[in-house]
Amino acid sequence: MRFLLGAACALLLTLAGAGALAAEPDRTDAVRVLIDVSGSMKKTDPGNLRTPALRLLVNLLPPDSEAGVWHFAQYVNRITPVAPADGAWRRSALDAADRIHSRGLFTDIGAALDDATEDWRSPVSGERRSIILLTDGKVDISKEDGINEQARADLLAELLPRLQDAGVSVHTIALSRDADQDLMERLALGTDGEFFQVDSAEALQRIFLRLFEQTVERETVPLDGNRFSIDDSINEMTVLAFRGPEGAPARLQTPSGETFGRPGAGDNVRWFHERGYDLITVNDPEPGEWVLRADVDPDNRVMIVTDLQLRTTRLPSNLLAGERLQYAAGLTEQGELITRPDFLQVVEFNVTQRPEDANRGPRWVLRDNGMGEDEQEGDGLFTLELGQSLTEGKHTIITQAESATFEREDRQRVTVYGDPLTIREVALEDAKRLELTPALDWIDPETLQLAATVTRPDGTTRETGVPANGDGIRALPLPESGRGIPVKVEFTLAGNTDSGRRFTTALQPVSVKPLAGATEPAAEPEPEETPPEKPQANWAFIGAVVAAVNLGVFGLLGIGYLVWSNRRGKADEDAGSEDGDEQDIDRD
Structure with a gap:
């Protein structure tokens, strides 16, 4: 019951995504950029391509967003005010981009994150908070390894939970293979951010474009x-x-x-x-x-400023394979959702899912008709369930609204990860069991609720919860078929990510073969056919029977002779009588 309640809550939170589009208030996108200026950057970014990449981001930010920029090495310096990204702020930030250098000592990542988020202690409704962290190194505040290791541990144990509680997403860029990629990935995934590992600063401009699209909602038209x-x-x-x-x-x-x-x-x-x-x-x-x-x-992109805007459900940066998300799109005019049928009936809404390693992907045409996956007819929301086609890897979700007079486009990137639990078969003396262990660091193991549906060889099913033991391992005993037929198991998992997002997902089904040697029992052998036994001759009995038969035959012959003799004598008498009668007649 506890699992079902948790799964139901997760489902409601997932389905609420479509409704939240209509009810979403005006939102501020707040972006803070942290740029490593330590001496090692002379090698990893010799052309100082951090400067044009930052300029690109600064020029893309809309005036209704809020932003700030920091340098960090041994010390942390805020080089622009934290303010709306209007014309004055933009000019200040462009000047600050020219002051990016590679002369700093050490790399104090923890201090940079702490300083840039000092005023972000608790979440604020209507504000989306994002950090873009660019570094080529690791936590390096001292020449003593022990001090560096302790600073790294403190960052994960103390600062990361504070960022999670404040609703901050940290997007990280590791500009070197020597960077602490594990730390960068844990910071990103632990806050539902995106992690990039690049070997060349030449890629920074395009990465900053992608992070701009992840952190700021700005209207575009398709090219x-x-x-x-x-x-x-x-x-x-x-x-x-x-x-x-x-x-x-x-x-x-x-x-x-x-x-x-x-x-x-x-x-x-x-x-x-x-x-x-x-x-x-x-x-x-x-x-x-x-x-x-x-x-x-x-x-290439075309971004616009207009009162006619395309609004979509904002997707998590990181998903699990098997998740199902309710996705919605709609048009607003001066912030109000458009529901006029005469307007919407001439607009086509379509969604394309484009895997990173492919030029094409599945495409759906959405309709506000209350049929199929659309929730309600005529409410101005065009809804779709995403998830079934989202395989492991990176994907871009492109939504377009098109009519004869206008076009709008929205892009979001998601990274899909495999099953959050590893599954291992364990052979026991007379059966098997499955052991499931957490596999992803950014899933909170304390919140996991696992249910299994076991299909027996005879086709019957059994549903059961699978609790964890003290080590976080979950064990599911399996019935032994005894007929060589696999047992099939399907799992449903609910829980929270480290960033606090509730999820429900279906793991890959498992088919478990019986133990070696456990085959279908042999049928009992049919009895061999044997010829019937020949009865032994009983000569005494046979002799008695023959004697009795002979006596009967002789008796019958004797009786027959007597009958014949009697009939013969009577016939002679009858013949004499007939002769006397004839004489009497003649005498008369």
Whole structure:
């Protein structure tokens, strides 16, 4: 009963995702960036590509977000104020990006996290908090290894739980194979953040783009072969065009056919030309189809400012294979969900799941008709259950709303992990059992509730809870079939992640073969056919029978002779009588 209650609560929390889209209040995206400036960065980032990567993030942040930037090495320095990312803050942050260096001593990761989150002690409703931590090293505050090890342990035991309690997601970038990747991954997964390990600073710009999309919700329109549509509700557009080493500078073609580049841009255009990319912002863009004259790149983007916005359920950064999530999309106008049928019936909502190692993936068309996976007809929410197709690995969920007059797009990245428990078969003397052990560090083992459905060889099933012993291991005894038929087991697991998210997932089914030698019992042998025994001759009995038969025969012959003799005598008398009668007649 306790497990069923926990699973039901987890299911309600999962399904609440769709309803939360409609009820979600105005939210502030708060982002704080921590950049390692220790001396080792001279080797891992000799071209100081941290600077253009930070500039990209600064220019992408919308004015209604809040941000701050820190340097850290032996000491921690806040190089921008924590403030809304408006024009004044942006200018300050761009100047600060030029002060990134590689001259610091040591690498005090714990102090940097503590200083940047000092005012984040408890969660605030309507605020999404994110840290972007970039380092090439490990906790290094002293020349003595013991002191460094203690500082690392304190970070995990004291600071990490505080970040979890405050609702902070830590996204980590390890810019070297020598970095403490285990620490970076535990910080990220323990707070539902994303972890990146890169060998070259050349990748930083694209990673910062991905982290921007994970930490800030900003409206975009889809690019189709570097073509995109701008409608008359859009007040501003920002085009991001990545450029290869030999790539030509980007140019834009307006719907009226005019083409311009950085030198000929008008007064309503802000153009940032950086190593590796161009970022072009156009105020009051002309409605119609625009063309980006640049390399076609999957990371090119068009971001917009508009009152007509696409809103989607915000997905966790990290999922478990087998989870099912209710996902919803809808359009808002000036913050209000649009439910007008005459408007929505001409809009197509579609969702595409794109695995990281593939160009294509499954695609769904959503309808607000109350049928299939849609929860309620005409409520303005287009819903879908995600999960069945989410296999282990990284995926991008792309949602689009399209009509004849406008287009909107939203992107989210998720990383899917395998089963949170390892399953091992243990052979006993006359049966088997399954032992299940926690396999993921970011799952809270104290909250796990495991249920099993065992299908016996005869087809009957048994449902049971599987509690943990003192070591956290769960054991499930299995029935022995005795017929060579496997026993099938299905598991359902509910629990919490270290970041506090409740989940329910189905583990991979298990088929357990019987013990070696336990085969179908041999049938009892059928008795061999034997010829019937020949009876022994009883000559005395046979002689008596023959004698009796002979006596009977002779008796019958004797009787027959007497009968014949009597009949013969009577016949003679009858013959004499007949002769006398004839004489009497003649005499008369």
